[in-house]
Amino acid sequence: MDFELRHLEAFRAVAETRSMTAAARLLGVSQPAVSSLIARFEQQIGLPLFRRTGTGLEPTAEALQLVDEVAPVLADFDHVRQAIHDIRDGRSGRLMIAAQPLVGLALLPAVLAGFARAHPRVSFKVLTNTSELVRHLLSGHAYDLGIADVRLDAQAAMLANVAAPCVCVLPAEHRLASYAMLTPTLLDGEPFVTSFREREIHHRIGRAFADAGAQWNVVAEVDFFAVACGMVANGMGVTIVDPFTAAQAAQAAHVPQGAPAPQGAQSAVAVRAFAPALDYRFALYHPLHRPPSTVTRAFVRTFLAAVRAVDGVTVSGRDPEG
Secondary structure (H helix, E strand, O other): OOOOHHHHHHHHHHHHHOOHHHHHHHHOOOHHHHHHHHHHHHHHHOOOOEEEEOOEEEEOHHHHHHHHHHHHHHHHHHHHHHHHHHHHOOOEEEEEEEEOHHHHHHOHHHHHHHHHHHOOEEEEEEEEOOHHHHHHHHHOOOOOEEEEOOOOOOOEEEEEEEEEEOEEEEEOOOHHHHOOEEOOOOOOOOEEEEEOOOOHHHHHHHHHHHHHOOOOEEEEEEOOHHHHHHHHHOOOOEEEEOHHHHHHHHHHOOOOOOOOOOOOOOOOEEEEEEOOOOEEEEEEEEEOOOOOOHHHHHHHHHHHHHHHOOOOOEEEOOOOOO
């Protein structure tokens, strides 16, 4: 037997409609084409499938048995066909994301939640780790999208480059919270929580203080900006971090950015602009030699729209086409 899927589809359509003409309309083909498919199918399987009556076509007993066998096969094929359309249009699939901690903690949860609501048939796997490991995972094609610090790297291809203006986070009741913008001169000698000295931003902050002739009084070095904000909220000093982590810290303390602290809020933080301008930069990457999937491109567009909504953030590189 050498029948094809189109023979099964024609058979199902005729069995359902009891008419070659109606089946042709259902399938979007001509009536002679359906008749030819049924005749060929009958010849191949060696069974008569329909007989003519005064009211139309009547399935034979063998055809009725065959309908029950064909139905799950075509249902599975219809499911595959719908899955193909959904994957092609970015409505379903699996998205594997590896991100450095700043993005994984401060940005991804909200962006993923919004994307998941719009794409309920997309599932996710998210890993948060160092930028070095993120790029390594992309080199092995283990993940679809990587978000890491900016570096020209042969292991991955860059999709977009994000620059976000750093801000100062300090206890809401701090005497400097009355300023709209803080500078190294104003922060001279203040207890300061900052990132590890292995990070580029550590040295850029230090240079800003040195250039202003101000004392950079580092009392703690931490690996995550979120930890720095938590220490500031508990009165350990001030810090300079990216605006995404700062916004999350202010929200956790129930204090809007720029607003005064509520009465008695001991762990609340205030977020203020900082000069001179210091940008925190990261980039979005995809594996070399593997173009982003439709779902990946859709997520990148959603992600970049979210970061662009933050004041002062700039994005270089084109949004992936849909």
